[in-house]
Amino acid sequence: MKITAIETIRVAEFGNLLWVHVHTDEGVIGLGETFYGAGAVEAHIHDTLAGRxxxxDPLRIEALNRDMVNLPLAQASTGVEYRAASAIDFALWDIFGKVCNQPVHQMLGGLAHDRLRLYNTCAGYKYVRSMSIKPVSTWGLGEAEGPYEDLDAFMNRSDELAESLLDEGITAMKIWPFDPAGIETGGNFISAEQMKTAIQPFEKIRRAVGDKMEIMVEFHSLWNLPTAKKIARALEPYAPTWYEDPIRMNSPQALAEYARSTDVWVCASETLGSRYAYQDYLNVDAAHVVMVDLCWTGGLTEGRKIAAQADTYHRPFAPHDCTGPVAFAAAIHCSFSQPNTLIxxxxxxFYRGWYTELVTNLPRIEGGYAYPMEGAGLCxxxxxxxxKRDDVTLRRSTL
Known part of the structure; x- marks a missing residue:
């Protein structure tokens, strides 16, 4: 079997998403996806990776993955090179599964779980859907498209939101009410008034549902270390499950100091690329939960190695997903195959909204759990x- 063509697909409405089709001489086509900077990733795929x-043979996944990331500027990053490699890596695993007529989770070693507990990242319908992916850029942006405008809800009606999630069997949620203050002050300090405002959603949730709901806190790397530690102490009475990316993820030593300052778990990080970066953080006890975004860190090939690496340090694995539908499916396959997957x-x-406009199938989600996908490849x-859309753009490199 040989790779005969690589095709990229972009849609203007979802400007940060890039899909990849890897074509073979036996008619099997693999589907991949990545997110952010789609134009730059597209150029790298066609101008650099296509020639490699x-x-x-698309089934030599390890060798091809190594060749895609073995570039002078692609070491332990989440840059263009790794995002491009991730998209193609998904497609290679999709081909592998289709050739063997098995789902990707089986190709990765089989099911380690019968079902997966989910947490709901409380984004709305427009979140990451435009070219802007700033964490607060879509608050109050027009009328809600449906019942799950959770971004606005967690800031203004977090008690009602928690009850709504529990009604669906979802017992964990992630929110980021400190972002407006972090953006306003550049993350250098937080005023007493800002602190009070940001803590209100936690107070409402605990009053409404008590400890029935777990709360993950996303900080989007907005804060300096002293202020991040101050916020961590202020939130501890509300028993958060984890603090995610409180500071910029470029100093293992600083994050380790942060981790020592609080009893709440530290989750890191969707912004790290490749197992080499994670090794630096694990070696200094900076992260309790290892999070990876599979479409930024080298795909399933690297993601499963990071999961195994986390297991070596007795750390749970919790894949990130707040991007596109193919990456979500890939994360589900990966999570099911790794024994240390936490959630x-x-x-x-997304999965009740715009994902359904783009793909033929999605994981079955019921009662706060995801179930294994059925079919071949990514399914x-x-x-x-x-x-057929007016805003679709295709580019193709051929043998």
């Missing part, structure tokens, strides 16, 4: 309607 991949991120406004395809 065309004509080669899987999901966004109900989903882009809908034919995607290719």
């Amino acid at each position: 991949l065309l004509g080669r 899987q991120e999901s966004v109900r406004a 989903l395809e882009l809908k034919p309607e995607v290719f």
Whole structure:
């Protein structure tokens, strides 16, 4: 079997998403996806990676992955090179599964769980859907498209939101009410008034549902270390499950100091690329929960190695997902195959909303749990309607 063509697909409405089709001479086509900077990733795929991949056996996944990331500027990053490699890596695993007529989780070693507990990242329908992905850029942006405008809800009606999630069997949620203050002050300090405002959603949740709901706190790397520690202490009475990316993820020593300052778990990090970066953080006890975004860190090939690496340090694995539907499916396959998976991120406004416009299938989600996908490969395809849209752009490199 040989790779005969690599095709990229972009849709203007979802400007940060890039899909990849890897074509073979036996008619098997693999689907991949990555997120953010789609134009730059597209250029790298066609201008650099196509020359390394065309004509080669798509089932030699490890070798191809190594060749894609073995570049001078692609070491332990989440830059263009790794995002491009991730998209193609997904497609290679999709081909592998299709050739063997098995789902990707089986190709990764089989099911380690019968079902996966989910937490809901409380984004809304427009979150990450435009070219802007700033964490607060879509608050109050027009009328809600449906019942799951959870971004606005966690800031203004977090008690009602928690009750709504519990009604669906979802017992964990992630929110980021400190972001407006962090953006306003540059993360250098937080005033007493800002602190009080940001803590209000936690107070409402605990009053409404007590400890029935776990709360993960996303900080989007906005804070300096002293202020992050101050916020951590202020939140401890509300028993958060974890603090995610409180500071910029470029100093293992600083994050280790932060981790020592609080009893709450530290989760790191969707912004790290490759197992080499994670090694630095694990070696200094900076992270309790290892989070990885599979479409930024080298795909399933690297993601499963990071999961195993975390297990070596007795750390749980919790894949990030707040991007596109193919990456969500890939994360579900990976999570099911790894024995140390703690919980899987999901966004109900996405999997009940715009994901359904783009792909033929999604994981079955019931009662706060995801169940294994059935079929071959990643078990989903882009809908034919995607290719008929007026705003679709295709680019193709051929053997």
